[in-house]
Amino acid sequence: MITLSINGLPLTVEPGTTLLEAARFLGIEIPTLCHMDGLTPYGACRLCVVEIGSAPNAKLVSSCTYPAQEGLKVRTGSARVVRARRMILELLLASCPQSKAIQDLASAHDVRRQRFRQEHETCILCGLCVRMCAEQMMAKAIGFRGRGERRSVGTPFDEPSEVCRLCGGCMYVCPACQLRCTFNEPEKAICGGCANLSAPCLEKPGFDDLMCYMAPCAACEIRKD
Amino acid sequence: MATDPNPGGLISLLQDIQARYGYLPADQLKAVAQKTGRPLTDVYGVATFYRSFSLKPRGKHLCSVCLGTACHVRGGPIIADEFSRQLDAPAGETTADREFTLETVNCLGACALGPIVVVDGHYFSNVSPVGVKEIVERARAGLDRVEVKTDQRIFPVEVSCARCNHSLMDAEHLVDGHPSIRVTLAFNSVHGHIWLSSLYGSFNVESDHEIPMDTVADFFCPHCHAHLTGSANCPVCETPMVPMIVRGGGIVQICSRRGCRGHILDIGGQVF
Numbered sequence: 001m002i003t004l005s006i007n008g009l010p011l012t013v014e015p016g017t018t019l020l021e022a023a024r025f026l027g028i029e030i031p032t033l034c035h036m037d038g039l040t041p042y043g044a045c046r047l048c049v050v051e052i053g054s055a056p057n058a059k060l061v062s063s064c065t066y067p068a069q070e071g072l073k074v075r076t077g078s079a080r081v082v083r084a085r086r087m088i089l090e091l092l093l094a095s096c097p098q099s100k101a102i103q104d105l106a107s108a109h110d111v112r113r114q115r116f117r118q119e120h121e122t123c124i125l126c127g128l129c130v131r132m133c134a135e136q137m138m139a140k141a142i143g144f145r146g147r148g149e150r151r152s153v154g155t156p157f158d159e160p161s162e163v164c165r166l167c168g169g170c171m172y173v174c175p176a177c178q179l180r181c182t183f184n185e186p187e188k189a190i191c192g193g194c195a196n197l198s199a200p201c202l203e204k205p206g207f208d209d210l211m212c213y214m215a216p217c218a219a220c221e222i223r224k225d
Numbered sequence: 226m227a228t229d230p231n232p233g234g235l236i237s238l239l240q241d242i243q244a245r246y247g248y249l250p251a252d253q254l255k256a257v258a259q260k261t262g263r264p265l266t267d268v269y270g271v272a273t274f275y276r277s278f279s280l281k282p283r284g285k286h287l288c289s290v291c292l293g294t295a296c297h298v299r300g301g302p303i304i305a306d307e308f309s310r311q312l313d314a315p316a317g318e319t320t321a322d323r324e325f326t327l328e329t330v331n332c333l334g335a336c337a338l339g340p341i342v343v344v345d346g347h348y349f350s351n352v353s354p355v356g357v358k359e360i361v362e363r364a365r366a367g368l369d370r371v372e373v374k375t376d377q378r379i380f381p382v383e384v385s386c387a388r389c390n391h392s393l394m395d396a397e398h399l400v401d402g403h404p405s406i407r408v409t410l411a412f413n414s415v416h417g418h419i420w421l422s423s424l425y426g427s428f429n430v431e432s433d434h435e436i437p438m439d440t441v442a443d444f445f446c447p448h449c450h451a452h453l454t455g456s457a458n459c460p461v462c463e464t465p466m467v468p469m470i471v472r473g474g475g476i477v478q479i480c481s482r483r484g485c486r487g488h489i490l491d492i493g494g495q496v497f
Contacts, residue, residue, distance in 0.1 A: 134264075
């Protein structure tokens with residue numbers, strides 16, 4: 001067992017516990033974007049940043065990937081952490097200002113201005129959809145392609161994938177597009193892209209056994225009737 | 226991302242495919258995914274991650290213009306622009322005739338000599354925009370041709386037929402600026418003359434007929450018409466070699482397979 005302190009509160013956890021899990025066990029709120037229970041921690045969004053160590057050697061780490069260490073002193077709300085977190089949110093907001101999830105986070109952390117050029121990206125490369133597809137749906141239909149500024153998420157060769165079951169899990173977890181977000185409330189819809197999608201149960205034979213994340217979906221409503 | 230419990234030389238596989246085809250064809254990537262049991266997304270992700278892998282067919286000659294920091298301040302972008310103007314292809318693209326692929330790279334590790342351009346593995350240093358045209362022309366002619374004048378290790382030999390001892394030298398037909406070695410040659414029911422460079426170390430030849438690569442030809446003396454192919458085999462490819470007597474003593478043997486560079490020069494028991 002490992003004993004560490006978070007914001008001065010002592011805590012004993014199992015080896016291998018991440019700082020995020022430890023903090024949540026104590027009820028300390030750490031905002032996350034690319035973290036999801038059931039998926040491997042990835043550390044892409046850096047929003048879960050915390051400060052470890054003491055004064056001259058203190059450093060910022062992403063709590064979702066940092067394992068608890070004996071005697072570690074963690075601060076989740078120091079001035080440095082808050083400053084870093086707000087900067088990250090400002091940058092995320094610049095790259096993807098249309099995202100409801102990012103807007104909400106920015107608003108919650110009192111980010112009121114956005115000094116960088118807006119990019120209107122459709123993806124923040126958080127990897128949630130890639131992990132969802134690989135680890136929960138066991139399909140591995142989408143993945144990262146390229147690197148650097150050409151890095152993108154999609155199927156190989158941009159062809160419709162043979163292993164994709166059109167479950168919609170990738171869209172369900174996506175913080176940027178939220179394609180399915182407000183389909184049944186058109187007046188609140190952000191992009192309206194979902195209206196053009198065909199339902200997987202109509203597209204793929206033998207779909208009844210499969211999990212579907214597309215709800216609410218017109219096809220289900222029709223079936224009920 | 227979960228680490229792969231069974232990583233297995235994916236990059237080596239892709240390198241082999243790239244070496245064979247010059248690029249990574251889509252069906253080959255799918256075959257790799259199928260044979261190794263890896264998801265196609267992983268294979269595709271690796272193939273698109275590394276700059277040295279290409280998913281598009283590449284040209285015969287690869288021009289890499291360095292745009293690293295040192296080359297950049299010494300005018301690398303101007304060189305790159307000049308190349309794309311000369312080749313009529315933007316950076317990263319292949320010319321329409323599939324002769325050249327132009328790419329920009331971030332550092333070639335010879336910053337003091339910048340701007341650096343590498344064409345088919347040959348380095349050109351301190352390249353100026355004026356010099357680009359010459360580089361392109363030399364690459365088109367084939368950079369693997371031996372630069373006869375600059376290489377001190379190359380020297381001319383005079384040879385004669387191993388059977389009739391008539392000289393095989395042809396003073397009227399110059400190859401590499403020296404009298405050539407003229408023999409008759411036959412392959413696939415094609416007969417003709419071939420003029421070999423008399424410079425030991427140069428592999429330049431001229432011939433009546435285009436000789437396809439890897440063709441094993443029969444060589445004959447133009448005087449006594451004897452079949453010149455001897456009993457020794459090439460140390461490189463095991464093809465029978467053609468012996469010829471060197472004037473002043475000794476034997477030179479050349480491999481009879483087109484494209485093979487297996488040569489043996491034996492002067493007075495000293496093998497070069």
